[in-house]
Amino acid sequence: AQSVAQPEDQVNVAEGNPLTVKCTYSVSGNPYLFWYVQYPNRGLQFLLKYITGDNLVKGSYGFEAEFNKSQTSFHLKKPSALVSDSALYFCAVSAATGGSYIPTFGRGTSLIVHP
Amino acid sequence: IAGITQAPTSQILAAGRRMTLRCTQDMRHNAMYWYRQDLGLGLRLIHYSNTAGTTGKGEVPDGYSVSRANTDDFPLTLASAVPSQTSVYFCASSVSGLTSTDTQYFGPGTRLTVL
Numbered sequence: 260a261q262s263v264a265q266p267e268d269q270v271n272v273a274e275g276n277p278l279t280v281k282c283t284y285s286v287s288g289n290p291y292l293f294w295y296v297q298y299p300n301r302g303l304q305f306l307l308k309y310i311t312g313d314n315l316v317k318g319s320y321g322f323e324a325e326f327n328k329s330q331t332s333f334h335l336k337k338p339s340a341l342v343s344d345s346a347l348y349f350c351a352v353s354a355a356t357g358g359s360y361i362p363t364f365g366r367g368t369s370l371i372v373h374p
Numbered sequence: 375i376a377g378i379t380q381a382p383t384s385q386i387l388a389a390g391r392r393m394t395l396r397c398t399q400d401m402r403h404n405a406m407y408w409y410r411q412d413l414g415l416g417l418r419l420i421h422y423s424n425t426a427g428t429t430g431k432g433e434v435p436d437g438y439s440v441s442r443a444n445t446d447d448f449p450l451t452l453a454s455a456v457p458s459q460t461s462v463y464f465c466a467s468s469v470s471g472l473t474s475t476d477t478q479y480f481g482p483g484t485r486l487t488v489l
Contacts (some may be wrong), residue, residue: 291475302464302480310475349416360471366416
């Protein structure tokens with residue numbers, strides 16, 4: 260079985276400071292990892308994904324994530340946070356399940372960027 | 375381009391009533407999914423469909439049914455609603471559920487309250 264853990268329910272950061280939202284995973288076989296963002300009263304939007312290759316993945320809105328196989332982590336990062344980055348962030352892992360690839364989502368981390 | 379539409383936006387329902395949540399996509403994606411989002415639990419997969427005419431059970435399928443008569447529509451039915459089905463429901467789609475690298479596209483959600 261595959262699983263995703265987002266150990267922080269909430270992350271607080273000041274505008275202009277770097278931010279990190281943590282994610283660890285557990286899968287059998289190769290992990291395919293995703294980050295999604297959810298703004299209030301909206302559906303989830305894709306940010307970035309890791310499939311293979313370079314461990315540092317760049318995505319939308321200046322976000323990036325680093326895949327670390329030895330630590331089974333895929334932390335989301337941004338060098339300089341904006342107030343508009345405040346949202347709910349979900350990490351997801353995808354792996355083969357009965358012939359299909361169905362993603363498993365973490366519980367989400369609320370990012371609050373203070374002016 | 376509408377993407378994914380869901381209806382209704384919100385609904386208050388008496389326990390025991392039957393309810394169908396509608397989901398339509400115009401991207402000609404093969405795979406579609408239904409999730410429920412509950413505070414502290416993140417997104418949990420209810421049912422999915424890899425292609426028209428096929429469906430599969432997710433993590434929390436009990437009390438829900440789906441059908442996939444064509445590519446565009448993927449309705450979710452609660453045969454006899456119970457208060458524990460109070461949640462926000464998201465429909466999503468991807469090009470192909472058989473591909474591990476698929477990005478999911480989400481609808482705006484339906485907020486359902488069962489009294």
